Every structure is written in structure tokens, then in C-alpha cells.
Amino acid sequence: MDEDRRAARHRVLQVAAELLEEGGSEAVSTRAVAAAAGITAPALYRMFGDKDGLLAELAAYGFEMYLAEKREALSGSQDPVADLHRGWDLHVDFGLRHPAFYLLMYGTARPGHKPPAADEAHALLVSLLDRAAADARLRVPVEEATHLVHAATTGATLALIGEQSPHRDLSTSTRLREIVIGSVTTDPPAATATDLPSRALALDAALTLEDGAAIPLRDTETALLRDWLHRLAE
Template identity: 60%
Template structure:
């Protein structure tokens, strides 16, 4: 029974995805999806509740496709270069699947977080923690995450909203390099990386440790001090 329900759910999402990519989000309705999937509308309501529930599930389905591309990106010895390649994959996904991207990262009203925001933020923080652990992050990771996320989502939405023939091919690469270069240091080690870089590197190391050498309250206090030193 559970397997049948899972297959039906996946079938509905695949049909909805086809409609979304072909005709846009406005064409995705419970009636159109149920008819295309060859099921009763009642079955769709049981699985997703309503159109908003279906679109939320579809956004997660789209994000799974996006993550599949990201997971194919093997880590190199240079976390900053990996970050640049991750930026390019993000923008490329948005341009190849604009309807999906708008569903994942767009928002219908002020104050509402996009469906993909939390998962995207978690993955972004992991990438920045690698850079910090290498001693190459200039600012605290949360600030770097906010700046880079605003830049990459902003430029992708801008390109998605521009006709293909009018897109400037240099827009994303130039913004990518400007943002990343402002947040990170070069690969060559320097004689004195500075107190901020050292604090960020130690904070990243503590965050990656399963069993910190200090008690929880002490670890929290130390990380707060490191955050202050990194500013």
C-alpha cells in the first residue's frame, strides 16, 4: 500500500513537472495535473492537500534535481574554486529550468521564504565552512552566506527574466568573481593571515568537530568570542 502511494505521488510530481516546464506555474492546477496523470482529483487532494501543497512538493522535487547536479561536483583541494564552480552550476540550472527556478527561489508575497531557501542555505554554509577552515574567508560565514546568496539568486532571476538573445554572457561571471574575491583571500599562504582569518578557521574547525574538547557552554562562549574577533 505504501509503495503504491509513493509511486502515485511520484507520478503526480513528474506530470506536474512536465506541465510546469512546458506551460509555467499558472498552468499547474489540481484539475490539470489530475487529468494528465489519469487519476481522480480526490486522490491528489489526499496526497498534497491543495494546489499550494502540490507546488510546495514540486519545489522540493525540483530541488532534488538541482542537488543531483551539485552532488556530481567533486571537491578539489581549492574550496574557493569549488565555490565558483558551484555558482556556475546554480546559474546554469536556473537558465535551463526557469519555471522550476522561479518556483524554488521566487516568492509570491513579502516576508515569505522561498521553498528552497533553508536547504540552499545549509549547503551554502557547508561550502563556506570549507573556505573558512582553509583560512581563506575574510568575513564571518553567516555574512558571506547572505551576500553570496543575494548575489547569485539575484543574478539568476535577472537572467531568467531577460530574453536569451538579450542576456549579457559576462554578467554572472563578473558578479561571481567580484563577490567571491571580496569574501575570500588568494590561495597563496601569507606570512600572517591575520587574526580574523585565524578566528574564522578555528570556528569552522569547532563546528566540524563531533566531540569538542570543551563543555557545551564553553564551546558556545568561545565561538561567540571568535565571531567577535572575526568582525
């Protein structure tokens, strides 16, 4: 029975996704979705509660689509900075191909109301920046770089979605990508490099990647070490 319920729920989400892509969130009324899915309105309410519940599920559905594309495109690369550039372009491209989904995912966000897939999308960016830091390729701490890249990528995508297609200039995104990623990353260090800030951030990233398993320090000592490393990176 649980499998039947999950299958029915998935079918309704697919129908709602089609309505969203065709007409935006205004087209996703509970009555329209129920009619298109061939179910009654009470059955839809039992599945999702109300329209807000349905839209929240659709946002999660959009994040799953986004992650499926991004995981595949970024698998197997050895260059985290190249992956940051590629990830930026994938993000913008997804938003322009699925504007209604993107606006639902990123344009209506509320603090504390993110689906698990949204956290996974955020974690994917953090993992790229952790790798860049471990390779001594970051100029700023991972947390700061994450905020900068996420805000810039999202802002660029929303701005492009708001423009008419014939007048949409994708070079704006490219220029902003180079400015933002260039401001938080560095070129690969030479074999004899003594770039103290990048090396400090690389050690800080190594502490994160180890998850504390092989660090013979107390929590307070690790926190103090990280504070020193962030000072050295300034």
C-alpha cells in the same frame, strides 16, 4: 500499498513537472494535472490537498533535481573557493535551464515554508564556506558570507530569467560572482602568513566542524571564545 501510493505520487509529480516546464505555474491546475496523469480530481486532492500543496511538492521536487546535479559536480574537490565559483555557475545554469521550477523554488519563498531539500541546498553552501574558513580563506564569518553569496546568486539568476534570451548577458553573473566571492574570500595563505582575521575565522570554523565533540570548554566559554574570534576577524 505504501509503495504503490509513493509510485503513484511520483508519477503525478513527473506529469506536473512537465506541465510546469512547458507552461509555468499557471499551467499546473489540479484539473490539468489530473487529466494528464489519468486520475480523478478527488484522487489528486487526496494526494496533495489542493493546488498549493501540489506546488509545494513540485518545489521540493525541483530542489531534489538541483541537489542531484550539484552534489555530483562538487564531489571530490579539494579547493572550497574554486567550488564556490563552480557552485555559483551551477546555480545560475540550473535556473536558466529550468526557469519555471526556479521561480517556484526561489521566487515564491515564504518564511517557515521550506522543503527539507531547500535546507539541504543551504547546508551545502554553508559546508563550502566552513571549509573555506577552515583553510583560512574567509574574510568574514561563515554566516555573513552565506547570506551574501545566497542573496547575490539568487538575485543574479532571477534577473537573468527576467531577460529575453537574445539579450541575456551571462557576463553580468560572472562579474558579480567575482565581486561577491572576492569580497568574502582570500588567496591561500603563505606558509609564514600572519593574517590574524583569517586565522581567527579558521579557528571559529574548526569549532563548528568539531561539533563540540573534542572541545574541552563549556557552552558559555565556547560562545565567549567565538565572540573574541569574530572581533579579531573584524
